[in-house]
Amino acid sequence: MGDNKQRMLAGDWYLPDDPELRTDTERRVALCAAYDAAATATPAERAKILGQLLGSVGAMVRIRPPFHCDFGYHISIGAGTFVNFGAVFLDAAPITIGEDVQIGPNVQLLTPTHALDAERRRAGWEKAEPVTVGDNVWLGGGVIVCPGVTIGADTVVGAGAVVTKDLPPGVLAVGNPARVVRILEPQDRSTALP
Numbered sequence: 001m002g003d004n005k006q007r008m009l010a011g012d013w014y015l016p017d018d019p020e021l022r023t024d025t026e027r028r029v030a031l032c033a034a035y036d037a038a039a040t041a042t043p044a045e046r047a048k049i050l051g052q053l054l055g056s057v058g059a060m061v062r063i064r065p066p067f068h069c070d071f072g073y074h075i076s077i078g079a080g081t082f083v084n085f086g087a088v089f090l091d092a093a094p095i096t097i098g099e100d101v102q103i104g105p106n107v108q109l110l111t112p113t114h115a116l117d118a119e120r121r122r123a124g125w126e127k128a129e130p131v132t133v134g135d136n137v138w139l140g141g142g143v144i145v146c147p148g149v150t151i152g153a154d155t156v157v158g159a160g161a162v163v164t165k166d167l168p169p170g171v172l173a174v175g176n177p178a179r180v181v182r183i184l185e186p187q188d189r190s191t192a193l194p
Helices: 003-009 019-037 043-053 118-122
Strands: 067-069 075-077 087-090 095-097 108-110 112-114 126-128 131-133 171-174 179-183
Touching: 003 019, 003 126, 019 043, 019 067, 108 131
Parallel strands: 067 087, 075 095, 087 108, 095 131
Antiparallel strands: 112 126, 171 179
16 A cells, blocks of 8 residues: 555545545546446445445445545445435545434535645645544535534534534534534434324
8 A cells, every 4th residue: 555545544644646546536436427327226236336335335325316425435324324416525534424314415524634834735735534423413405514523413414504513412503614503302303203
């Protein structure tokens, strides 16, 4: 394994313009294209492609195309999760999504970050910090989750929110930057129909 890929996997500063990482990107491009093209394929055929693309994928995961990611192998999605159209998961670091998560259209889970120093940024240095989404979270349409953020189980993030800091379990958060506006009571989190 090359130096830049090792550095990326370790969460250190690395240069993404690297032949080995380019090969990983080409693999992702082919698998994402196959997945997007398989919109009318059987669920089993689509699940097979996701199994090749992602690091791990639970049963009954549904992702509506188009789906975009950096590598795919850093993404883990728990059983029963639904991802709507236009998701962008930049997985230079691990992206871990729990079970029964609902992800609205055009949601972005972003792990890469760049140097604040202009010269280092111009030279292309970046690093990445993991993103974690707990079980039974709902991310509304257009939510952006920034590098290094963890969202606790049973939390709801309103459409268009930009999550720059960790959110605890069982809250409703909205805005830019996202802020907690209330604690969700157990009946609010219930999946039982009336």
